[in-house]
Amino acid sequence: MDEQILNNLIERSKLNDQKAFRSIVENYQYMVYSLSFRLLCNEEEAKDIVQETFIRIWINLSSFRTDKKFSTWIYTIASNLCLDRLKSSKHNLQNNVVNEALINMISSDNAEQDLINSELQTIISTLTNELTPKQKNVFILRCIEELEIEEIIQITGMTAGKIKSNLFLARQTIRQKLEKY
């Protein structure tokens, strides 16, 4: 979305314009859903996080400064909510049944076939279930969502060194897991 249009939508939303806020939700809900689905490996929980994230954004919109990146702010709220969910006992871990899709994903350098959500969540869950919430968060943000280290520093509040060490450990754990296949 164009930055000027986005800033205009934010300013209007700050003045309680719900139509403007709806446009923001429509534009960013996929991004939040993608991150929360990949972190939580659960469709329903991911949708809950999307809802909670946007409600928090609406409530705290007045404190958002337009000199910051809006997507980074959204990522910060969403990833904090996901981390809380991962740490809590409420989080439902899916049954990790390794299927053909995972084997295909590992062996193929360009898997064309689109996976359904249940297959995707099984794969991500199988690969990342031994990671700590922090390692998982950093791995998803850096390797899958392809965010810059600077942006991850803002989102997680960790130092660059900590991010790199968490990323190294996450990659090592996943690499060891892949050796089995």
Add this chain to the structure above:
Amino acid sequence: MENTKLDNTINNLRRQKPELHDATLLTDSIMKQVTLSSNPSKPTFLIWIRTISSSAAVLLLGLLIYQQTNVTEIEADTAPTLLVEHNINIDSECIQNQDYNRTYLLKTYFCHMVSNSIKNQRLQSYYQQLNN
């Protein structure tokens, strides 16, 4: 070899975006909650109740202070009369038990007159005895 496996997997995971099937429903649900959270009726109602009860409390306090001031003024007005009564120093029960109030003022004077007439009679009989 293992790095290739890892990189392949990561690349493929990047391409696979989770599908959001009922996006419009989710948006509607979010907007519904946003409307609920931004509905100012409850806080306004509470603020009104608080304002009204605070004003009532202040008014009552003011009224109480005003009443107290009036009572003190009335007591101050009646004070000389009471002083005279004390100076008479009559140990009559009706005076001792009297409430320092304007309502009982006539009654008090009547008591004084009665007790004075008794004392006068006694004094007269004393003078007569002395003369005799």
